[in-house]
Amino acid sequence: MEKQIEHIVEWLKQKGEEANVKGMLVGVSGGIDSAVVANLIKKAFPENSLGVIMPCKSQSSDADHAHQVIEECGIDHMTVDLTDTHNTMFGAIKEQLKAAGTLNEANEKLADANLRARLRMSTLYTIATNHNYLVVGTDNAAEWYTGYFTKYGDGGVDLVPLVNLTKGEVREMAGYLNVPEAVINKQPSAGLWEGQTDENEMGTSYDMIDKHIKGEEIPEKDKEIIEAMHRKSAHKRSLAPGPEPLK
Numbered sequence: 001m002e003k004q005i006e007h008i009v010e011w012l013k014q015k016g017e018e019a020n021v022k023g024m025l026v027g028v029s030g031g032i033d034s035a036v037v038a039n040l041i042k043k044a045f046p047e048n049s050l051g052v053i054m055p056c057k058s059q060s061s062d063a064d065h066a067h068q069v070i071e072e073c074g075i076d077h078m079t080v081d082l083t084d085t086h087n088t089m090f091g092a093i094k095e096q097l098k099a100a101g102t103l104n105e106a107n108e109k110l111a112d113a114n115l116r117a118r119l120r121m122s123t124l125y126t127i128a129t130n131h132n133y134l135v136v137g138t139d140n141a142a143e144w145y146t147g148y149f150t151k152y153g154d155g156g157v158d159l160v161p162l163v164n165l166t167k168g169e170v171r172e173m174a175g176y177l178n179v180p181e182a183v184i185n186k187q188p189s190a191g192l193w194e195g196q197t198d199e200n201e202m203g204t205s206y207d208m209i210d211k212h213i214k215g216e217e218i219p220e221k222d223k224e225i226i227e228a229m230h231r232k233s234a235h236k237r238s239l240a241p242g243p244e245p246l247k
């Protein structure tokens with residue numbers, strides 16, 4: 001694991017050099033993936049790394065954990081509260097949909113939640129442009145394979161250093177870095193609505209996804225859920241397609 005950390009830190013430095021940027025930044029949620037990434041970019045760019053905390057009607061325990069992550073890691077940080085921005089934007093869109101008689105209440109929670117992720121992405125790119133930094137994503141192999149991220153939201157980033165690591169490996173790596181125990185041990189959550197946990201929403205567990213990615217046998221029911229998520233999210237793992245040129 002120490003070699004793996006060194007390998008990723010060196011890769012981050014190289015990508016920074018290739019892009020001719022001064023440093024890198026990441027959104028720090030209080031979850032384990034962003035805690036690990038914050039530690040990795042701090043190692044790669046000790047003086048030019050930034051963690052951004054972006055509450056958006058999030059639970060206060062998440063913000064507490066995010067501050068603990070920042071403190072233990074020692075990375076520079078700033079907070080941008082997106083609650084009012086989200087209320088204004090989602091409110092304006094909803095008002096127009098209602099007026100047109102086209103508001104689809106069945107999808108409202110998901111649309112509301114994905115807007116949060118996309119506002120965070122816009123915030124990170126605004127700061128990245130200001131600082132001449134790259135935006136670093138936190139997706140691990142399990143999230144990437146299942147497409148369990150918001151397209152152009154938390155999936156809208158420049159680099160994905162954890163993309164080859166299973167959730168279990170990310171947790172193991174956290175043990176070698178300055179990540180608070182409370183963050184290592186808590187349930188993974190996108191925090192997109194009250195009480196959301198990744199495993200409840202997906203209907204399977206990270207343990208199952210990790211095993212499936214590694215080619216180990218898992219129950220048929222879990223395999224079906226994971227493969228259906230993988231198929232449905234193929235479009236998120238490639239650039240937007242266009243038609244063949246007209247001959």
Ligand SMILES: Nc1ncnc2c1ncn2[C@@H]1O[C@H](COP(=O)(O)OP(=O)(O)OC[C@H]2O[C@@H]([n+]3cccc(C(=O)O)c3)[C@H](O)[C@@H]2O)[C@@H](O)[C@H]1O
Pocket residue numbers: 110114117143147148149150151153154189190191192198201235
């Ligand atoms: N075949 C296709 N070809 C091209 N584009 C296609 C498409 N099918 C849908 N789309 C487009 O993609 C959109 C759906 O994708 P998307 O907007 O991502 O939305 P969707 O996949 O429906 O939802 C995002 C999921 O990721 C989870 N999430 C989000 C953020 C963070 C985390 C976390 O772990 O922290 C988890 C969230 O809880 C939810 O389950 C559609 O609205 C449509 O515009």
Ligand SMILES: Nc1ncnc2c1ncn2[C@@H]1O[C@H](COP(=O)(O)OP(=O)(O)OP(=O)(O)O)[C@@H](O)[C@H]1O
Pocket residue numbers: 026027028029030031032033034035052053054055056058062120138154187188189190191198
């Ligand atoms: N409140 C927040 N402030 C800053 N960034 C956030 C916030 N919420 C989500 N993010 C960003 O979105 C990413 C995706 O969230 P995700 O839940 O997958 O990761 P995590 O919270 O780091 O770990 P876990 O999956 O264990 O909860 C986070 O890693 C982080 O970069």
Ligand SMILES: [Mg+2]
Pocket residue numbers: 029030031032188189190191
């Ligand atoms: Mg989370």
